[in-house]
Amino acid sequence: MCTLVRPDDQPVVLKEDLTVYKIIKRGKSNQYCSYFQSTPIEFNRLLETEITRAEPAAVGKCCVLCSEERIVYYKEAQTDIATEVIHGFHSFLSLQTVWIYTNLYIPNPIIAECVIPAGSIVYYGYYDNIVSNKIIYVHNCETE
16 A cells, blocks of 8 residues: 655654555464565554655656545646655555555455554544554454
């Protein structure tokens, strides 16, 4: 999952807990792990990491994710300069967006509700997503 920010965006320190959603999967030993990096996870435990960013670069394509109700995000990025947040806990800000994303790209997803605790450092992405340095996996959401 790619998270883009403006090159001059600064990290934010959360003042209160924030509920977010992550795509997870079962790994080789049937343990839950992150979907894209296959990092093993534990529920109800605070996990911490560093956040790293790439060098600013031109973004060469549009990114669109839409539902029947509205366009969830649209960024016409033909000439914009953006910075990708590479390392950190990448999450979606709304359950609606994660379901739309998984319906387009990931069959039979497992969605975890998570909490980014107050005091965490975060970057808000362009596309209804966020990257944090701390996260707690709370529970699986019901899949449909």
